[in-house]
Amino acid sequence: MKFYLFCIYIFILIANPLIGQKYKFIVWGDSQFQNPETFERIVHETELLKPDFVLHVGDMIHGYTYNVNAARKQWVKFRKQIEPLTVPFYPTPGNHDITTKEIQPTYLETWGEDKLYYSFDYLSNHFIVLNAFHNQNFDSVSMEQFSWLKKDLEKNKSSHNIFVTIHSPLHLNRGFDWSYVHNLLKQYPVRAVFTGHYHYYDYRKIDEIEYFCLNSSGNMKLYNSYIGYFHHFLQVSVDGNNIDYAVVGDGKIFSKDFVSVTERERAQKFFNENSTIILSSASPGKTELSYILENHSNEVINYSASWETEDYSWRFEPWGYNIILPPNEKKELRFKYELPKEIDKSNLPKLKIESPYTTSTGILTSAKHYANMFIPPTRTVKNVNAKITFDGNVEEKIWEESLIIDNLFVNKKMKHEIDKTRVSMFYDDENIYVGVFGSEPKPENLSAFAYGDIPLVFGDDDFELYFDTNRDMKTFFRLMVNPKGTVLSSSPKGRFTFNFDVKTFIGKDFWSAEFIIPFKELETSKPNIGDAWGFNVRRHRQQAEDIQSDWSKMANHPPYEPEYFGIIIFE
Incomplete structure (x- = not known):
């Protein structure tokens, strides 16, 4: 059997x-x-x-x-x-x-x-x-x-x-x-x-x-x-x-x-990306801020907006809103608030905006995004009529006198880089001038291999400059250079769509770069006194444990975040 x-x-x-x-x-x-x-x-x-x-x-x-x-x-x-x-x-x-x-x-x-x-x-x-x-x-x-x-x-x-x-x-x-x-x-x-x-x-x-x-x-x-x-x-x-x-x-x-x-395409009109609320001052005391809430959909939406914080010494009035917003309309949400005496800039309050969302299959969920409070670092830039020896070496006196940044940060908790980066800047009637100095104990090991039609300069040791000239926190000009002088640049129009001059220099324990950038290439004119631009600096140092550092910390990888740029104000 x-x-x-x-x-x-x-x-x-x-x-x-x-x-x-x-x-x-x-x-x-x-x-x-x-x-x-x-x-x-x-x-x-x-x-x-x-x-x-x-x-x-x-x-x-x-x-x-x-x-x-x-x-x-x-x-x-x-x-x-x-x-x-x-x-x-x-x-x-x-x-x-x-x-x-x-x-x-x-x-x-x-x-x-x-x-x-x-x-x-x-x-x-x-x-x-x-x-x-x-x-x-x-x-x-x-x-x-x-x-x-x-x-x-x-x-x-x-x-x-x-x-x-x-x-x-x-x-x-x-x-x-x-x-x-x-x-x-x-x-x-x-x-x-x-x-x-x-x-x-x-x-x-x-x-x-x-x-x-x-x-x-x-x-x-x-x-x-x-x-x-x-x-x-x-x-x-x-x-x-x-x-x-x-x-x-x-x-x-x-x-x-x-x-x-089709669900993901439909949802784009109901879901918003995270954004920022820029605080103009970090001084303690009472002041106001506002946030523009927009309904991009073709439906009436019931929104709730409320503040979230781990530090309840912050005071908001009101603490939140409930808003019914018709299709394709916007509303300004105004808040009075009081800054604490001590502020942790790496852990600021955020405004949570939430609304119900029903999928095309009938599942009820919520569309949620945050408006993150942000206090941008701010520096002033001098109007100077001076000539530089354009060789990439930033040891001239003019660069010392126009220093605006003397340290970058490797994370949002404001940890300083170990090997210092210094940035100097001034302007005249035609150009903005930027000098960057990067401490480098072993310059013989600098990485500068980028090549080709789209050289990946950010994969080398590099200095990167970002300019948001109209402060729309969306569009910006980006300039990168490695120690050999290889450049990668982009603007709202695409890669290599504007011109500037840059030279680099490798010293005994540092490397540096000088940039001369015409205002007309940034599609603007000489700034008026008091004008403000969004600005940021990023450095890649391949020999460091923390390879990447920023002046105003943004996401480590693209997409870049112009809403987290710092601010330069023209004197």
Whole structure:
């Protein structure tokens, strides 16, 4: 009898080889050291779920550097982050991981020489990892790789399920024709394509292939799981030909299609990005401030606005508002407040603005954003008619007399940089002049490798200047230079759209730069006495433990935050 049952079992296995082909894997989205506590929590949650293996869709480190040692340190840091994982891990190269040809070898050192694009098998399933940045060609699938893909698919056409990862969601990219890749994939048993890069959740089904866009801990301007802006990972459960997907995040488990394709677009009119409320004075005493609340939607919205603070020596009158605002209208919210005698500028009150939001599927949630109180650092700039020896060396007396900044900060808790940065500035009828001095104990180790049509100067040692000439806290001019004098600049019109002169100098224990910037290139004229501009300075020092420092601390990674620039006032 036992032998008879055994024969039946063997017959069933032969007839249906998918029996016993049951497993699960986890897919992580972008991490790149943004919100590391969130990513590390996801690592621990993944380990608790005990998947058979983990896929990462790319952007594991910050990258964007030419410095090999800096990249190696980042990979050590990432490996430390995923150390709790006890199952196999399969990486996908993202733009942050292999930005430059100089650091690409560190990716291969970490994961293996064959890991730029590759494939592997698990049971009777096949997995393909593509590279959207092969040979530093961004957001594309190279012909070399496409040829390999065709051969790999044909070789594995008998697989029961095929899954693909690629960092960029090229199926959503209007600048790339994904159709020829998609048309190839649909000829084979490709079930899903996993992507990231855009820092939100997106799901759609095209010709029976399911496409996912994931974000595990990358920065976002908005945050609400019901509109796809939240940190999450994907659990994929495979049982033969049956495949189930669960989106895990915010302490909840969602179905794969819980956010419709149109929900995120619709929500843009109801959800606002965080903003700032600029305080003109930090002197103790009673004063007033206002905030403009706008309803960008086509519906009547009931808003609540209330102050949040950990320091209740702050006094606000009123403490909050309830406002019903018709479509496309705005209202000024006015508050009287009293500043405490002692102020912690790194932990100021914030105004929470909240309103109910019902998704297109009928789920009631809330649209919430904050207006963060901010006291910008302020300096005055002198009008001086003086000539400089334009050689990059800022040791002339005029630079000492026009010093406006003598220290930068590495975080929002106002921790000072170790090796000092000094910034001097003055102006005349035609130009604004800026001199930057950076202490550097080992100038022989300065990083200055940027090259190409878009040199990644911020990946080297560099000085960066930001000017918001009309103080709209949205548009600005950006100037960067590395020790070799390589420049990257941008304006509201795009990269390299305005002209200025800059020279650099490397000394015994420092390096410095002199900038001459015509007002006309900043699309303005000579400022009047009392005029104010938004301004900021950033420095990257690759030999430091804290590589990045700012005068007025803004986000460590783009998008930049002109609302957190300091202020320069022209004398």
